[in-house]
Amino acid sequence: MAAGCEQEAPSQWLWHGRHVKLVDGTTVSMPDTNANQAKYPQQTSQEEGLGFPIVRLHQARTADFRRGRHLGKADHVVTWIRPAKPEWMDQETYDRMPESIEVREVLVQVNQAGFRTKSLVVVTSLCDAEEYASEEIAELYRSRWLVELDIRAVKIALDMDVLRCKTPEMVRRELWTLIWRTWPAIASVTVRIAWNPGR
Numbered sequence: 001m002a003a004g005c006e007q008e009a010p011s012q013w014l015w016h017g018r019h020v021k022l023v024d025g026t027t028v029s030m031p032d033t034n035a036n037q038a039k040y041p042q043q044t045s046q047e048e049g050l051g052f053p054i055v056r057l058h059q060a061r062t063a064d065f066r067r068g069r070h071l072g073k074a075d076h077v078v079t080w081i082r083p084a085k086p087e088w089m090d091q092e093t094y095d096r097m098p099e100s101i102e103v104r105e106v107l108v109q110v111n112q113a114g115f116r117t118k119s120l121v122v123v124t125s126l127c128d129a130e131e132y133a134s135e136e137i138a139e140l141y142r143s144r145w146l147v148e149l150d151i152r153a154v155k156i157a158l159d160m161d162v163l164r165c166k167t168p169e170m171v172r173r174e175l176w177t178l179i180w181r182t183w184p185a186i187a188s189v190t191v192r193i194a195w196n197p198g199r
């Protein structure tokens with residue numbers, strides 16, 4: 001469904017002739033059981049017994065701009081090594097992943113009202129600094145602010161901000177069911193509304 005929406009997107013929606021893939025992190029909480037706390041610990045800022053287990057759906061890495069191939073100030077290309085296989089991934093899928101990839105890391109300063117973060121690192125596979133200036137990548141990131149708001153709205157509409165399952169295994173199943181069954185349909189409706197804003 002998502003591929004169909006993307007193929008039908010008008011050319012003026014593209015950035016440098018490309019379909020942009022936006023990835024953002026989010027969190028969800030769940031019932032406070034011993035099993036869930038052991039697998040998905042509550043936030044460290046909360047006192048023990050006063051918080052709920054929380055799943056962090058994001059990737060966290062540290063950028064060191066002293067390393068790699070420098071493209072400009074706080075802009076470089078580095079090699080990421082494939083991490084160890086996560087427990088939820090099957091071996092066949094893991095084996096298909098490249099052992100390493102080259103990515104570009106760009107430090108973006110965000111000074112717009114409504115943004116939580118003052119500065120952050122944007123990671124992209126667009127490593128040609130002449131064709132894709134760091135300022136353009138920064139501006140593209142700033143324009144994706146609605147993604148975070150959309151994820152929050154979807155989580156609330158689907159009652160997904162607080163999961164219901166009491167064991168880690170069932171939490172994973174509940175999460176994947178919500179993601180794979182509902183989000184593509186929501187994306188399809190959103191795109192069709194954008195195509196026909198007067199209807």
